[in-house]
Amino acid sequence: MARRVAVADLVGRARRGEQLAVARLISLVEDGGDTGQLREVAAALAPYTGRAHVVGLTGPPGVGKSTSTSVLVRALRAQGRRVGVLAVDPSSPFSGGALLGDRVRMGEHATDDGVFIRSMAARGHLGGLAWSTPQALRVLDAAGCDVVLIETVGVGQSEVEVVSLADTTVVLLAPGTGDGIQAAKAGILEVADVFVVNKADRDGADQAIRDLRHMLSLGEPPAGGWERPVVRTVAARREGVGDLVAALDAHRDWLDAVGERERRRLRRAEAEIEAITLDQVRARIGDLRGAHGLCDLAQRVLDGELDPYRAADELTAEVTPP
Amino acid sequence: MARRVAVADLVGRARRGEQLAVARLISLVEDGGDTGQLREVAAALAPYTGRAHVVGLTGPPGVGKSTSTSVLVRALRAQGRRVGVLAVDPSSPFSGGALLGDRVRMGEHATDDGVFIRSMAARGHLGGLAWSTPQALRVLDAAGCDVVLIETVGVGQSEVEVVSLADTTVVLLAPGTGDGIQAAKAGILEVADVFVVNKADRDGADQAIRDLRHMLSLGEPPAGGWERPVVRTVAARREGVGDLVAALDAHRDWLDAVGERERRRLRRAEAEIEAITLDQVRARIGDLRGAHGLCDLAQRVLDGELDPYRAADELTAEVTPP
Numbered sequence: 001m002a003r004r005v006a007v008a009d010l011v012g013r014a015r016r017g018e019q020l021a022v023a024r025l026i027s028l029v030e031d032g033g034d035t036g037q038l039r040e041v042a043a044a045l046a047p048y049t050g051r052a053h054v055v056g057l058t059g060p061p062g063v064g065k066s067t068s069t070s071v072l073v074r075a076l077r078a079q080g081r082r083v084g085v086l087a088v089d090p091s092s093p094f095s096g097g098a099l100l101g102d103r104v105r106m107g108e109h110a111t112d113d114g115v116f117i118r119s120m121a122a123r124g125h126l127g128g129l130a131w132s133t134p135q136a137l138r139v140l141d142a143a144g145c146d147v148v149l150i151e152t153v154g155v156g157q158s159e160v161e162v163v164s165l166a167d168t169t170v171v172l173l174a175p176g177t178g179d180g181i182q183a184a185k186a187g188i189l190e191v192a193d194v195f196v197v198n199k200a201d202r203d204g205a206d207q208a209i210r211d212l213r214h215m216l217s218l219g220e221p222p223a224g225g226w227e228r229p230v231v232r233t234v235a236a237r238r239e240g241v242g243d244l245v246a247a248l249d250a251h252r253d254w255l256d257a258v259g260e261r262e263r264r265r266l267r268r269a270e271a272e273i274e275a276i277t278l279d280q281v282r283a284r285i286g287d288l289r290g291a292h293g294l295c296d297l298a299q300r301v302l303d304g305e306l307d308p309y310r311a312a313d314e315l316t317a318e319v320t321p322p
Numbered sequence: 323m324a325r326r327v328a329v330a331d332l333v334g335r336a337r338r339g340e341q342l343a344v345a346r347l348i349s350l351v352e353d354g355g356d357t358g359q360l361r362e363v364a365a366a367l368a369p370y371t372g373r374a375h376v377v378g379l380t381g382p383p384g385v386g387k388s389t390s391t392s393v394l395v396r397a398l399r400a401q402g403r404r405v406g407v408l409a410v411d412p413s414s415p416f417s418g419g420a421l422l423g424d425r426v427r428m429g430e431h432a433t434d435d436g437v438f439i440r441s442m443a444a445r446g447h448l449g450g451l452a453w454s455t456p457q458a459l460r461v462l463d464a465a466g467c468d469v470v471l472i473e474t475v476g477v478g479q480s481e482v483e484v485v486s487l488a489d490t491t492v493v494l495l496a497p498g499t500g501d502g503i504q505a506a507k508a509g510i511l512e513v514a515d516v517f518v519v520n521k522a523d524r525d526g527a528d529q530a531i532r533d534l535r536h537m538l539s540l541g542e543p544p545a546g547g548w549e550r551p552v553v554r555t556v557a558a559r560r561e562g563v564g565d566l567v568a569a570l571d572a573h574r575d576w577l578d579a580v581g582e583r584e585r586r587r588l589r590r591a592e593a594e595i596e597a598i599t600l601d602q603v604r605a606r607i608g609d610l611r612g613a614h615g616l617c618d619l620a621q622r623v624l625d626g627e628l629d630p631y632r633a634a635d636e637l638t639a640e641v642t643p644p
Contacts, residue, residue: 038631039629039631039632042629042630042631043629043631043632045629046623046626046627046628046629047626048626049626050624050626134630262624265624266617266620266621266624267620269619269620269621269623269624269630269633270616270617270619270620272623272630273616273619273620273623273630273633273634273637274607274616274637276630276631276633276634277603277607277634277637277638278600278603278604278607280634280635280638281599281600281603281638282600285596285599285600294592294595294596295588295592297591297592297595298588298589298591298592298595299588299591301368301591301594301595302372302584302587302588302591304368304369304370304371304372305368306368307361307364307365307367307368308364308456308591308594308595308598309360309361309364309365309598310361310365311591311595311598312595312598312599312602313602315595315596315599316599316602316603
């Protein structure tokens, strides 16, 4: 993976919508730690991002996230919009665009030039999704995607991280599984902008929707006047998908109208910069550990020459570029 | 708490074994974040530490950690050794030397000038115990304690953190509770230097010891030739406590003989310096967030002027003292 790639050329081709260039750039940001081209890609993309509407889809396993994503892609394509999909599985050690599962699942879009699909794993990176996923988002954004869907595979903390990357967060639930209560426990209700009750043809769908509305009525009133809609879908039969697209567009328009999209993106950029900064410091400490700098400081603390706070001062000075 | 205290004077009095000075210094390191005297105390203590044998006691709730600590103190005092006790409860919001529970529990030592007892809570500090507990240890060390016992109250992650502070880690188990298996799951078996099966007069004690020995035989062979002993005690009747003291001393002698105590203390000092460094960087980022420095960088990323990596470079430069 050490071969250097002409990043500027790739970005130019990605902006013209070339699938191969998009895939290659995402690979570069995923492998960024090794090749050192992550920074180069980030710098080259910077002027061309900020257009796409980033939609996060999350919810408990089995509610139909994959199916919903697929039918959403189809509906958006039918309107002529360019769509990106990032399927993120922070619990998986596997990654890359070549995952067979993707190709099969998204098979109907495989030959569509207006759809970009990518599976990503946050394998062992500190901060989980924090590193490569925002850059992959920027690649799809720069490639002219009108909408980028981020779908979480797997459960847990990852869901909340994905939410932090999205302009609009969709929480999917399904009847009869007590999902609503679990979602409430996981703190997901608070972060949802749009609710979907999928599998709405099942017994208990009405009850699930009533329960959800009841839970929502108990919480804080919606901030800034956005009344969070509850959309009924049967994704497997493509029912209700038009309503979902309409709800996403309505939320995007509301975000723009009240300035909330800008605020969310600012907070997101702040968090990203802070995370990268701390990671840089941590990496430099790791280098020093290898070079015995930290070890020397620790020895001086043991010898009573230094206290750990003054040692930390020296380390802080050392880990920072002159 | 804003009143400045003459730290050098306190350290001098603590070194002469004055209870009040020791208590006051521990309060200063606990409140360090507010008064700013944590650094001053750490600097004043640095030349006088590294003597005490630090023993961590951990294990599931109900195995008799408090009782074992108390009888250990008595046994060590009977040999004329000066003893410090830190009872750390990372899950508790309460802290300080004035906890009634302590005084009652350790009542028999309340008038003994050679025993220093302190409850600490790691209330909300980043990194849990990482901040104040190592400094409190240094206070007791400088006060001439031959042995400092760190006892965890509460469960979970805290136990592993306490272990990281100790020269010798004692894991207590009791028969009939499946504790051994839970301890194995929690990763505690790996970090133990000495095992205690307390309440060894109960049914199932022999079985618990056999189970433990079996689990130990399945694991890695002991590093550096230390065969981890399994000590039987009935702490409530003070049975087996002499064996435990002997096991602790044997482990300390082994640590010194093979140079392992020095290695453990080096690793501990490295981890402490690294944690303080990262915390300093994080705090400075927090200051910048307040002063809109981070916000400005984030805005420039949104505007496409900067990528987040170059923004992080600027932040790293800003958060570091010139």
